[in-house]
Amino acid sequence: MPLAECCAIPQQPLAPVALRESDPACCGSSWSDATAQANIKDVVHDKYSRIAAGDDHCGCTMIGDAYSSVEGYVEEADLGLGCGLPVDHAGLRKGQAVVDLGSGAGLDAFVARRIVGPSGQVTGIDFSGAMVRNARQNAANLGFDNVHFVLGDIEQMPLADASADVVISNCVLNLVPRKEAAFDEVWRVLRPGGHFAISDVVLARALPEAVRQSVVSYVGCVAGAMLRDAYLRLIAEAGFEEVRVMTEREIAGADGALSITVRGVKPQGALA
Secondary structure, three states: OOOOOOEEEOOOOOOOOEEEOOOHHHHOOOOOHHHHHHHHHHHHHHHHHHHHOOOOOOOOOOOOOHHHHOOOOOHHHOOOOOOOOHHHHOOOOOOOEEEEEOOOOOHHHHHHHHHHOOOOEEEEEEOOHHHHHHHHHHHHHHOOOOEEEEEOEOOEOOOOOOOEEEEEEEOOHHHOOOHHHHHHHHHHHEEEEEEEEEEEEEEOOOOOHHHHOOHHHHHOOOOOOOEHHHHHHHHHHOOOEEEEEEEEEEOOOOOOEEEEEEEEEOOOOOOO
């Protein structure tokens, strides 16, 4: 099936997943590279704001019902947009400060909160106001006073230097045009000795040109993905050490697209 189809349908949680054909109104556009680069943030913002409002359902669902058995799971916060289970590999402990990049309606933040407990803090950041409002409402309904959601761009986070012990993210950085800026910001907000656990979409090989030029495919998590080795090299160039791929699996029918979860450490003694 062509990768320009922007939705995915899950198979078994630990098996490869396959893309499905979606509504033509969702997945039918194709723009030039120049236009895509100029407008990609607006397109992504519009897409995920409509998902948050319940006006769209097309996204990057790649993990099936895996979350339903995870402690701390909040059904109302699950919009089916993840490609992994980053909290499983984050090594969280009670009392830690956690930042969730592209937090959406708050699902991973709430799962993380169960582990860090009332003495910890979880901050979600998302650039869709609709998503932030949903997440805040979910937190209020749950009575959580140590999970906060802020509006912001993960290429330039409104967070203090060295304010987090752990950074997590789920199927978001593949949507960011300037990934090097995002990883620089992850470095900045982490304390020395802190680490990240990020689930993302990468590529085993280059995309066909027609798919790479599709803005809607970008919104569907594929065309914005980097080659796997280049992605890992970018993380190392940002200064992170002990970079490890914790999980990796193919996305069936997706022409070499992979779902991976990566972990890396900001060295002790590193400057912010």
